[in-house]
Amino acid sequence: MTFVATVLGADWQTLADAFGLGGIYALMAVGIGLVFGVLRLVNFAYGQLVMAGAYALAFAYERGWPVWVGIILCFAVVVTLAVAMDWVVFRPLRGHSPAVMLVATFAVAFLMQSIALLWFGPLGKIAASLSALNQPWTISGVDIRKISIVATAVAAGCLLALVLLLGRTRVGLHMRAAALDFQTARLLGVRANRVIGSAVLVSGLLAATVAVMLTVQSPLVTPDFALRDTILVLAGVVLGGMNRLISATLGGFAIGFASGFLGGALPTNQSQYLPSFLFAAVILVLLIRPRGLFARAGQQAVERV
Amino acid sequence: MTTTPVLELDGLEVRHGAVHAVRGLSLTVDRGEIVGLIGPNGAGKSSTLHAIMGLVTSAAGDVRLHGRSLLGRRPEDVARAGVALVPEGRRIFAELTVEENLRLGLAGRGNGKGDGALRGAFELFPVVHEFRSRQAGALSGGQQQQLAIARALVADPQVLLLDEPSLGLAPRLVDVVFDALQEIRERGLAILLVEQRAQRTVALADRSHVLSNGRLRLTLGPEAAGDSETLVSAYFS
Amino acid sequence: MRHAHAVLELLAPVVLVVAVALFGTLVSSSTQTYVITTLVNVSIVVALYVFIGNSGVLSFGHVSFVAVGAWTAGVLSMPVAEKPAIMPNLAAFLRDTTVGNVGSLAIAAGVGAAYALIVGLPLMRLSGLAAGIATFGVLEITHNVLRYWEKIGPGLNTFSAVPETTGLGQAAVGALIAVAVAFLYQRSRYGRMLRATREDAPAARAVGVSVYGQRLVAFTLSGALAGLAGGLYVHLLPVNAEVLYLDLTFITLAMLVIGGATSLWGAVVGAVVVSAVDSFLAEAENGVHLPGGTLDLPSGTRIVVVGTLMALVLIVRPAGLTAGREVPLPRAFLRGVLTKFSA
Structure with a gap:
């Protein structure tokens, strides 16, 4: 009963937070889903790109550089790392089984995390140049933190841009075709490396965007920054359905919204088991609908044989 | 005017493991020509097209487009060089x-x-x-x-490769497809047509090569289309 | 010939384990802890191998069984007098009972098997990516529940005051048990059927092998071994939920992958080699004296090195250091056996 009462009694701030977190997770889901689409590779190390971006922001903040310099640095670092990851890890692994690729990106995730530990130490750095966004805006008598609204808006904007990119541009069409049937796309002259490079680039840009917004919410950057988020997003992506970007995105949003909302609305002694419920739901979905909650019938299974 | 053909296969060999799919196949296709490649299942027809496109690596021989070798290129680069495949x-x-x-x-x-x-x-x-x-x-x-x-x-x-375009089509639609090929030929393309429908292919093509066990057995002109005896013996030789 | 190979297949890992244990008797007591840890790692990696190696299905969830085993053995073997301080909310029947070392290990293995069976019943229908994600979910759920459910253990606290009974001898016996069980299993009808499903699942199905059933058998068995290893672990040093989570999952998977996931020999070699590297680096992180100077590596070097090693092996040599073969034998000999094996 308390559960229902608390959930129904959730305030506007909790709702806005949930939307913000859902939006951020949706962006991460897109970043993971895009690369999965063209490479059939679940990038476990995606969160470490976000972590690297967060360190870049902290680096700039410590030196008192202006916000925009920090953001540019963040984007530069994350995109460089994403492209490097493609060259050093993804390309040599192309054609391996999905399980091998998953284990390999798992290794890369740990590698990057411990490099961060070596480099910056375990205590963490502060990235607070945008902390003003934690101040509330008062909208018709209701206080809502700015970041919740900004995150929702930025996520919506990014997703819209992505829809335009995929739907209206040549490279977008090529990416969609490659995700559906890479070999036929190549036979038509779609350049594999360019398509994969574009997907990696866009996923890097999204990771950098996520880094900027996550540091507003939690300015303390540690080596395991965004690790938990990535695990949840991965679960959400599988929950929604890996095979379609739209279902992966919805899954990411859903899990972000759910964890933001329930985490905010429930008392601690109930919300501490939230991860268990979320992952139990993921396992249930994998068993009942292996293609995901939002995938259409008739889709190919998770892996192509 | 050059004398090099648009597409030229020169002693092409394709192996799938121990299986010899194509053995020493040589043929040319020129502008405004349809060249048929017919033969029973497993004769090496599709393997030939895959080798041209760079989907499989050829063990020996060469594939040339306007005299320039296509071997070792990625499928997308072959496509961008001017070879289009209508896949099976x-x-x-x-x-x-x-x-x-x-x-x-x-x-x-x-x-x-x-x-x-x-x-x-x-x-x-x-x-x-x-x-x-x-x-x-x-x-x-x-x-x-x-x-x-x-x-x-x-x-x-410049080159159009077709892998069994009539497969699974009703006779009326086969007509549509073959009429279209006729028209495409008139536009000046070089067409390599892989087919199971031997008679129709022989009738349409400028010349048709019969492939069996990866080897070129026989080359037929359009006049052989009416001669079912030749066709049958070509297939079962 | 086949018989000779079977003997070697068991003998080589056994000799390696015994050699490691004997090496442990020669070194200082602080180094000995590393040797004991190495032997416990061998148990965990062999447990992983029994499922992953034989089935070809990925599991991120095995550390859950290690954790459950550690919880079982830790809670049961902690002296009654110590329990209230560390586990104030423990359920009554656990609070008032204490089981000895060997008993608690046996129960840990049993609980590990039972948990793996329960988890495996639904999950063994999955393979590939889905299996990877689902077993990862199991790890998350187990970690989450062990962290917060104080009726069954210390929650966020550390298992201090557990008798530290895992010495060199016990760890070696544990590792040998794991190796022997893994060997007997892979030589058994069940093991051979599961390996057949790994090579060609549809063909195995066509001749009447239940892929699901065989995977479940291996999963349960490896759950038992993992539970046992968890028990050994908690009797070695004070652990908590964070120790039995992502890092351990990573490092043990790395051991399996680096050694070569498809052979028992590979699993044992991987565990020993990576543990050795890891121990040396851990020591070096605290500063180690070498001929020619002091090596003092910053903390975190271990995982950088092991992670790089793992990524490299996956990219350059996906079958692992041992190339997934059993004991290195003359090639012709090996080929003869292998063809028989795959036939």
């Missing part, structure tokens, strides 16, 4: 619209605007134009085949 089973992107499928064909052009090419394809296949904003998966088999050929043509290739 059409391989239409069912989830994309008809027009999007056609636009994908533009990927083989390298660069430049493709609206003219799209128009050319629409002229040849009015049905593709009619359904251009539908999902390609909603088209019938014959329409999908027309779309697949149109998609290949949009790339403005």
Whole structure:
């Protein structure tokens, strides 16, 4: 009963937070889903790109550089790392089984995390140049933190841009075709490396965007920054359905919204088991609908044989 | 005027592990020519096309386009060099619209605007134009085949390779496809047609090579189409 | 010939384990802890191998069984007098009972098997990516529940005051048990059937092998071994939920992958080699004296090195250091056996 009462009694701030977190997770889901689409590779190390971006922001903040310099640095670092990851890890692994690729990106995730530990130490750095966004805006008598609204808006904007990119541009069409049937796309002259490079680039840009917004919410950057988020997003992506970007995105949003909302609305002694419920739901979905909650019938299974 | 043919296979060998799929195949296709490649299942017809496209690596021999070797190139680079393949089973992107499928064909052009090419394809296949904003998966088999050929043509290739375009089509639709090939030939393309329908292929093509066990057995001219005895013996030799 | 190979297949890992244990008797007591940890790692990696190696299905969830085993053995073997301080909310029947070392290990293995069976019943239908994600979910759920459910253990606290009974001898016996069980299993009808499903699942199905059933058998068995290893672990040093989570999952998977996931020999070699590297680096992180100077590596070097090693092996040599073969034998000999094996 308390559960229902608390959930129904959730305030506007909790709702806005949930939307913000859902939006951020949706962006991460897109970043993971895009690369999965063209490479059939679940990038476990995606969160470490976000972590690297967060360190870049902290680096700039410590030196008192202006916000925009920090953001540019963040984007530069994350995109460089994403492209490097493609060259050093993804390309040599192309054609391996999905399980091998998953284990390999798992290794890369740990590698990057411990490099961060070596480099910056375990205590963490502060990235607070945008902390003003934690101040509330008062909208018709209701206080809502700015970041919740900004995150929702930025996520919506990014997703819209992505829809335009995929739907209206040549490279977008090529990416969609490659995700559906890479070999036929190549036979038509779609350049594999360019398509994969574009997907990696866009996923890097999204990771950098996520880094900027996550540091507003939690300015303390540690080596395991965004690790938990990535695990949840991965679960959400599988929950929604890996095979379609739209279902992966919805899954990411859903899990972000759910964890933001329930985490905010429930008392601690109930919300501490939230991860268990979320992952139990993921396992249930994998068993009942292996293609995901939002995938259409008739889709190919998770892996192509 | 050059004397080099548009497409030339020279002693091509393809192996799948221990299996010799194609053995020392040589043939040429020139502008405005249809060359048929017929033979029973497993004769090496598809393997030949895959080797041209760079989907499988050839063990020996050469594939040349205007005298330049295509070997060792990636499939997308072969396509962009001017070789378009209409793959077996059409391989239409069912989830994309008809027009999007056609636009994908533009990927083989390298660069430049493709609206003219799209128009050319629409002229040849009015049905593709009619359904251009539908999902390609909603088209019938014959329409999908027309779309697949149109998609290949949009790339403005010099060579068109077709892998059993008549497979699974009703006789009336086979006519549509073969008539279209006739017209494409008149536009000056070099066409290499892999088919199971021997008689029709021999009748349409300028010359047809009979392949068996990966080896070229016999070359037939159009006049052999009426001679079913020759055809039958060619197949079972 | 086949018989000779079978003997070697068991003997080589056994000799390696015994050699490691004997090496442990020669070194200082602080180094000995590393040797004991190495032997416990061998148990965990062999447990992983029994499922992953034989089935070809990925599991990120095995550390859950290690954790459950550690919880079982830790809670049961902690002296009654110590329990209230560390586990104030423990359920009554656990609070008032204490089981000895060997008993608690046996129960840990049993609980590990039972948990793996329960988890495996639904999950063994999955393979590939889905299996990877689902077993990862199991790890998350187990970690989450062990962290917060104080009726069954210390929650966020550390298992201090557990008798530290895992010495060199016990760890070696544990590792040998794991190796022997893994060997007997892979030589058994069940093991051979599961390996057949790994090579060609449809063909195995066509001749009447239940892929699901065989995977479940291996999963349960490896759950038992993992539970046992968890028990050994908690009797070695004070652990908590964080120790039995992502890092351990990573490092043990790395051991399996680096050694070569498809052979028992590979699993044992991987565990020993990576543990050795890891121990040396851990020591070096605290500063180690070498001929020619002091090596003092910053903390975190271990995982950088092991992670790089793992990524490299996956990219350059996906079958692992041992190339997934059993004991290195003359090639012709090996080929003869292998063809028989795959036939």
